Amino acid sequence: MKGIKILERILIVIPTMLAIAILVFVLMRIMPGDPVDKMMGESGNVSIEEVQALEKEFHLDLPLFEQLKIFVIGIFHGDLGISFQERRPVWDIIVERVPATIELALGALIFSLIVALPIGIISAVKQNSLIDRLGMAFAFLGISAPAFWLGIIFIIIFAVNLNILPVYGRVAFAYKPIHITGMYVLDSILSRNWPALKDSLIHLILPSISLGAAQAAVITRILRSSMLEVLRADYVTLARTKGLSEYVVITKHALRNALIPTVTVIGLQIGMLLGGNMIIETIFGWPGLGRLVVTSIFNRDFPVVQGSVMFYALIYVTANLIVDILYTYLNPRTTI
Amino acid sequence: MVQVFKEKLRKKEKKMKRVIILVLVTFLLLGLAINVIASTKDTIVVGLYQDAISLDPANHRNRTSETVIRNMFDGLVTRGPDMEIVPEIAESWEWLDSTTCEFRIREGITFHNGEALTAEDVEYTFNRIIKEGGMDGESSPRKGLLGPLESVEMVDDYTVVFKLSEPWTVLLKMLPHQQIVPKDYLEEVGSEEFRKHPIGAGPFKFIEGKLNERIVLERFDDYYGGSPDLPPVGVAPLKTVIFEILPESSTRVAALLSGECDIVQNVPSVDVPRIEKSSNATIKYSKGTRANYLEMNITKPPFDNPNVRKAMNYAFDRDLLIEVLYNGEGGVFAGPLFPYEPMFDSSLTPYKYNPELAKVLLKEAGYPDGFSLVLDTETDFKEPAEIAAGMLSEVGIDCTVRLWEWGVLKPLLLKGERALLLNTWGSSILDPVGYVDAKFLTDGRGNYSKYSNPEVDRLIVEGSTSVDLSKRKEIYKEMQRIINDEYFYIGWSIDDLTGCSVDLINWEPIPDSRINLHDASFK
Numbered sequence: 001m002k003g004i005k006i007l008e009r010i011l012i013v014i015p016t017m018l019a020i021a022i023l024v025f026v027l028m029r030i031m032p033g034d035p036v037d038k039m040m041g042e043s044g045n046v047s048i049e050e051v052q053a054l055e056k057e058f059h060l061d062l063p064l065f066e067q068l069k070i071f072v073i074g075i076f077h078g079d080l081g082i083s084f085q086e087r088r089p090v091w092d093i094i095v096e097r098v099p100a101t102i103e104l105a106l107g108a109l110i111f112s113l114i115v116a117l118p119i120g121i122i123s124a125v126k127q128n129s130l131i132d133r134l135g136m137a138f139a140f141l142g143i144s145a146p147a148f149w150l151g152i153i154f155i156i157i158f159a160v161n162l163n164i165l166p167v168y169g170r171v172a173f174a175y176k177p178i179h180i181t182g183m184y185v186l187d188s189i190l191s192r193n194w195p196a197l198k199d200s201l202i203h204l205i206l207p208s209i210s211l212g213a214a215q216a217a218v219i220t221r222i223l224r225s226s227m228l229e230v231l232r233a234d235y236v237t238l239a240r241t242k243g244l245s246e247y248v249v250i251t252k253h254a255l256r257n258a259l260i261p262t263v264t265v266i267g268l269q270i271g272m273l274l275g276g277n278m279i280i281e282t283i284f285g286w287p288g289l290g291r292l293v294v295t296s297i298f299n300r301d302f303p304v305v306q307g308s309v310m311f312y313a314l315i316y317v318t319a320n321l322i323v324d325i326l327y328t329y330l331n332p333r334t335t336i
Numbered sequence: 337m338v339q340v341f342k343e344k345l346r347k348k349e350k351k352m353k354r355v356i357i358l359v360l361v362t363f364l365l366l367g368l369a370i371n372v373i374a375s376t377k378d379t380i381v382v383g384l385y386q387d388a389i390s391l392d393p394a395n396h397r398n399r400t401s402e403t404v405i406r407n408m409f410d411g412l413v414t415r416g417p418d419m420e421i422v423p424e425i426a427e428s429w430e431w432l433d434s435t436t437c438e439f440r441i442r443e444g445i446t447f448h449n450g451e452a453l454t455a456e457d458v459e460y461t462f463n464r465i466i467k468e469g470g471m472d473g474e475s476s477p478r479k480g481l482l483g484p485l486e487s488v489e490m491v492d493d494y495t496v497v498f499k500l501s502e503p504w505t506v507l508l509k510m511l512p513h514q515q516i517v518p519k520d521y522l523e524e525v526g527s528e529e530f531r532k533h534p535i536g537a538g539p540f541k542f543i544e545g546k547l548n549e550r551i552v553l554e555r556f557d558d559y560y561g562g563s564p565d566l567p568p569v570g571v572a573p574l575k576t577v578i579f580e581i582l583p584e585s586s587t588r589v590a591a592l593l594s595g596e597c598d599i600v601q602n603v604p605s606v607d608v609p610r611i612e613k614s615s616n617a618t619i620k621y622s623k624g625t626r627a628n629y630l631e632m633n634i635t636k637p638p639f640d641n642p643n644v645r646k647a648m649n650y651a652f653d654r655d656l657l658i659e660v661l662y663n664g665e666g667g668v669f670a671g672p673l674f675p676y677e678p679m680f681d682s683s684l685t686p687y688k689y690n691p692e693l694a695k696v697l698l699k700e701a702g703y704p705d706g707f708s709l710v711l712d713t714e715t716d717f718k719e720p721a722e723i724a725a726g727m728l729s730e731v732g733i734d735c736t737v738r739l740w741e742w743g744v745l746k747p748l749l750l751k752g753e754r755a756l757l758l759n760t761w762g763s764s765i766l767d768p769v770g771y772v773d774a775k776f777l778t779d780g781r782g783n784y785s786k787y788s789n790p791e792v793d794r795l796i797v798e799g800s801t802s803v804d805l806s807k808r809k810e811i812y813k814e815m816q817r818i819i820n821d822e823y824f825y826i827g828w829s830i831d832d833l834t835g836c837s838v839d840l841i842n843w844e845p846i847p848d849s850r851i852n853l854h855d856a857s858f859k
Binding site for chain 1: 386387389390395397398399468469474475477479480528531546547548549550552576578580581582583584586587590591593594595596741742743744746747748781
């Protein structure tokens with residue numbers, strides 16, 4: 001029974017993706033601006049024949065419905081089209097960019113967990129103490145400070161003034177690891193290239209902190225409040241009266257339960273980290289998917305925008321699906 | 337019992353504290369680990385302001401791509417820092433008649449793969465651009481840059497003839513924008529593969545790179561030396577060239593100041609004092625090839641009234657704008673042409689700032705109390721637009737600045753739906769051709785003022801086909817006078833600002849914003 005329901009959920013993904021494809025196609029066409037004109041830049045001469053030849057090549061001379069048909073049929077064949085600007089398959093371009101985005105998102109996530117878990121727990125256990133107040137002040141700052149501002153401030157302090165961290169990029173050219181997954185940290189480990197590992201980690205620090213600060217703040221606050229709630233629960237009191245050590249009470253009984261809402265939030269944050277890094281990628285010259293989408297929207301490179309949005313959508317839809325399925329196993333009372 | 341419990345708790349707390357401290361210390365140490373970019377003295381790092389679009393010389397219409405490409409590929413001719421056309425791959429040329437030009441190709445040039453460059457490669461290069469579907473079925477977006485070029489045919493191994501369908505005076509000026517590609521290699525691997533592994537005959541060869549991240553070039557040791565007119569001739573002193581794509585201007589400036597980049601493009605004028613104060617970086621100025629302008633839609637009230645347009649010219653203090661915003665690095669000019677091009681009529685004088693006269697003119701035009709309007713522009717021009725709006729408000733024109741995304745604004749401009757625009761337009765060859773036909777020809781692709789004058793149209797067409805220099809000057813002089821008297825176009829120029837390391841020598845920016853690294857080296 002459960003198997004059928006899961007299959008149903010998986011099948012629903014198909015019309016969802018199709019709807020998203022049509023929506024993004026229509027939105028890109030509604031937006032004013034001409035891709036061929038953008039391609040020609042703002043200088044020099046352009047002949048009408050030249051424009052017509054390019055429009056024909058990109059199928060822009062066809063009626064909208066025909067264009068949509070080509071796009072949708074392409075999707076079913078696994079073909080996202082050719083980029084107007086680069087004249088390369090969109091799929092190749094996306095695949096090239098995704099590892100950088102995943103690496104940055106993971107860096108930000110790890111940073112936010114390293115910061116949020118201890119501060120969240122200590123703030124709850126030592127409620128109203130100095131640590132708690134400082135922790136909450138930092139969390140407030142983390143939520144309030146925009147990521148681009150943090151990024152620029154970090155660059156000025158750590159890269160320009162102190163000169164201890166790099167301003168931009170993923171790895172210095174001299175240390176670039178061989179391409180295996182495209183994620184430089186992982187590639188360096190897989191190829192046992194330790195200088196590359198060190199250099200790519202160093203390059204990850206500032207962008208990860210800038211991107212992860214807000215997430216760290218959110219997780220800290222969620223964890224603190226759910227810990228506070230759990231610490232007052234009857235079973236925690238019972239654990240204490242049984243004579244268990246405070247450490248065991250906190251880690252085994254309280255934290256485990258307080259983590260459930262926290263994990264849900266972390267799951268949502270991963271989606272935001274993957275999709276919300278356009279500005280950080282631009283500031284740190286990080287060649288990920290976010291920057292690709294922004295550039296392509298400005299260039300009216302329809303196929304690239306369509307392909308990238310579909311890709312984002314697929315990640316979200318799949319993540320939701322996995323979470324839903326996992327929930328049924330974690331908590332048998334929930335159904336799909 | 338309670339004691340034991342408390343003791344245990346204290347121990348656990350201690351342990352937890354230790355873990356936290358360990359984590360924090362690790363982070364701190366990681367942060368302190370000094371990262372020194374391996375920038376030895378024969379490696380240069382250049383910070384570009386936008387992605388390159390393609391490394392195929394025929395497959396883009398973008399200056400940044402050309403900046404990278406022209407370090408890997410050479411053209412028939414090139415330009416020096418003074419924008420003069422000098423031979424490069426071509427040894428010499430001769431006009432056989434007004435539509436036929438014969439080029440003699442330099443012997444002994446090889447591509448990066450060791451193949452000799454001959455007239456066959458030149459013929460192939462240009463046919464790939466001008467023929468529809470010339471790039472394996474795709475059409476090149478660079479065709480328009482070759483005007484009426486009809487055919488290119490090789491005569492012998494080192495001679496090639498260019499045929500135009502009508503006289504076109506700027507052929508030579510336009511040729512630096514086209515670079516020679518290897519026919520045999522391209523036919524063997526195809527355009528798609530060529531874009532991944534481009535091979536040219538320029539001073540540096542492609543090593544690796546992603547267009548949106550970093551492009552790495554290495555010195556080509558068998559380089560023929562480049563143009564003899566641009567000494568020093570020979571193999572490049574630099575061993576490695578790294579182009580880094582850094583779209584955010586504050587990041588580029590930071591990378592320059594921290595020493596990670598040796599040259600950075602498009603430095604914002606606000607950062608100039610900071611860079612000039614630093615000990616390791618400086619700013620280089622070049623005249624640029626882009627005009628900035630305030631442009632009025634003459635088909636729409638209130639700018640259909642010449643007196644209102646005239647008043648705008650007197651109300652806007654361009655000198656002050658350049659002084660306060662660009663530290664005086666720029667110039668004010670009269671008429672439609674860029675002041676550094678040979679066809680510019682220097683006898684025309686710009687309208688001098690005179691707010692009192694502007695008020696009188698507005699009164700005469702029936703606007704004694706001024707009027708309200710919106711000044712359209714892009715984010716890049718927010719500051720000059722706000723300053724212009726402030727100046728206009730002093731004569732009673734209540735002006736609000738509206739920032740647009742260009743792709744949205746442009747169709748509205750071309751439909752004539754907007755009134756006032758502040759923007760820029762370029763002419764990388766410093767010639768009216770390609771510029772005035774876009775801006776002032778009826779329905780030109782950049783004619784946002786909706787200006788239409790049969791006499792000006794005639795002059796523009798005549799100017800582009802006339803080959804006699806003095807006659808061209810007369811034609812464009814007349815055109816400039818007419819347009820200047822219509823008051824709808826208020827122009828000024830600002831210098832291009834390039835940041836560079838103080839240790840960099842033998843490198844100067846050139847107005848067409850190209851970064852030629854052939855001669856560059858470090859102290």
